[in-house]
Amino acid sequence: MSSTTSVAWTPQGARSQNERLILWLIRRNGPMPRAALAQATGLSAQAVTNITRELIAAGLLDAGGERQRGKVGQPLRPLALAPDGALFLGLKVGRRMAELVLVDFLGQIRQMRSQPYPFPDPDRTRDFTVAATAEILAGLTDEQRARLSGMGMATPYYLWDWGHEMEPWRGRDLRLELSERLAMPVWLENDGSCACGAEMIFGTAELPENFLYFYIAHFAGGGVVLDGRLRHGPTRNAGALGSYPVPDGRQVLDVASVSVLESALGRPLPLDDSAWDLSPAILQEWLDKSATVLSHAALGAVAVLDLPLVVIDGAMPPALRDALVATMAVKMAATRHHGITLPVLRAGTLGRRARALGAAALPLDEEFLPGGTFSAPRPVRGGHDPRETPMHSRGAS
Amino acid sequence: MSSTTSVAWTPQGARSQNERLILWLIRRNGPMPRAALAQATGLSAQAVTNITRELIAAGLLDAGGERQRGKVGQPLRPLALAPDGALFLGLKVGRRMAELVLVDFLGQIRQMRSQPYPFPDPDRTRDFTVAATAEILAGLTDEQRARLSGMGMATPYYLWDWGHEMEPWRGRDLRLELSERLAMPVWLENDGSCACGAEMIFGTAELPENFLYFYIAHFAGGGVVLDGRLRHGPTRNAGALGSYPVPDGRQVLDVASVSVLESALGRPLPLDDSAWDLSPAILQEWLDKSATVLSHAALGAVAVLDLPLVVIDGAMPPALRDALVATMAVKMAATRHHGITLPVLRAGTLGRRARALGAAALPLDEEFLPGGTFSAPRPVRGGHDPRETPMHSRGAS
DNA sequence: ATATAAATCAACTAAATTGATTTATTGACA
């Protein structure tokens, strides 16, 4: 017998859920008139009127858009997300650089601060974050500060396993420390899953309900999306694609990561979007081996989960990412795959920015997305669960 | 942007959902008093009173159980599932035998018919099913016939790929044919997923919310359970563990199946629960190789999905199944698994009966389980979705 | 006899629904 810890439905819980659903539909499709929302949700026109009235009063939706005429009947009045409806901070802690971004309700980056380092250190990362946050907050109006939902953090898990310099991370709870210093709720999620979440929420391409996502940076990671929801798993370790076992007793991370390429090269690669100067032989060998293990992992995931799409993104020049996708397609077709349908392969749309954007999406998810779209953990501060508070109780602006 | 086709919540939809939740809790925990149900669901005692009153009137719950005294206060009056609340037919079509069972609301097998064959043929399977169903129906009262929810079918997918004798299955829709001949709704699901669903719904061991399930019979298959729900995937091919790619360019089904063991042996093995007479050398080699590929697949699934448990069951003597579990545990620990927590391994509790029981659970899921627990497809007959009809509209018996 | 806890009764509330009404447009016709 399996234990399903479902929770009962109540009329009281419905409103908040339906508010989130409407915001999500507009985020996905762009500005929508109320009639289209009624159709998409299955709710009555009246219910949509009631819900959107409150969302407009709360400053989350904007009804001021151009009326759409042309068809018979009253013209459509599209409702758009209000860019200033909420603001979010996103912190990415990487192997060689930390990055803090301020993102608005539409996913536009409004501010950005970064700090490169030879290796990440918890104390210095905390100090950088506190200082950079203070700087950013100083530039906001009172109204904007009141609408800051919180901060999300994206870091690789098990950092301390990656070298003795990273040992200080063991046992540290930077999320808690930041939440106390900054006096705001802070969420934490694996960087690969964050990148995947960013692609779902802010990415520019249409995505199916189910797909696998690889993110290749200094480390290799990723995420799994099922039924439109990013999975995190019981111990928040789902999408640990770097740990996926591949032939020869190795794992994906032993082969397909930028750190492997840097080792072969004997020098570090640029941290910005400038071109990578690589010898063709080294590049080809890395591409070949990486594509082999990644396609092996992709096929395994497809056998287990029946996924129609695999997205590949990473902190690398777009041309290299596209070459990796192309090589994977060849390798995958050449592997025995009786009984499974080969997935479509596609490059991601966010590249280097994906992790910080995904971090910022953690508080957005918690407050504004329908149940578990991005599956964020509970925040540190406060005993109350924001999911239980309807958005209109934020009050009109 | 990912597309989430969520549906809005309404007070009207809540009742049916909460009825299912309460039935599920009692199915899982055994007879429960109303107070415990209120606690488990988060609903008020009054709401539980209202819901259970209707479920009792509909003949699905039985309040006649012994009062539990011993604690201070009014004694507990446990509510139990009514065995005759609903009946279900389950059809398993295997490589060497078809089996039809009649199962009651508690999961007890009340009737069973079987037909062995050298290989399955759609016409003969259909005729057997129609005849056996008529026989079973003839033995029921009118009341019982009215409470028959429908039939579920468990078959391997892509049967026609397994030999030219199975070619007639290509393009056949036996589900539709049976639904028309029997004038009842018929559901279809992969046999490995059915076995997994049976373990969830009728199994006797406590299971976590997330686990992987292997079912080793003539073919190898399985299922994945996430958040207490069996996944089927966009094209109903999730849990295709037989197609999982393993080292040496092979797949799980090339190594870990009873058909491989029969080939090595040069003769078929018994279809009932009698002991298997195997040479130790052949057995050991099969165990060794099978355990290797299964543990490889299990580790991959754990990397992607963060699963704490792997269940292994199959159509084989329990001792052999247990030996397979033990061998897998050794292999898995010996594989490199940096960054992942090894799952617990455990044998299933249903063995040979799992597939037919799981087939019968398909209509049960559709009508009585909370949303998508077993993720059954929609039935063939009728335009209406039984999920939208509250159970008490079935009327009192 | 009293405290305790289960279960129910009665009254109230949240958030939908349905049906009638208002509003702004297109397209037909004088």
Added chain:
DNA sequence: TGTCAATAAATCAATTTAGTTGATTTATAT
């Protein structure tokens, strides 16, 4: 070109579903 019916969006008013809360009844242990 001006007027009016048809159309469809959006809103208003009343109703329904299915919860909740607080008071009451009931059966037990101490």
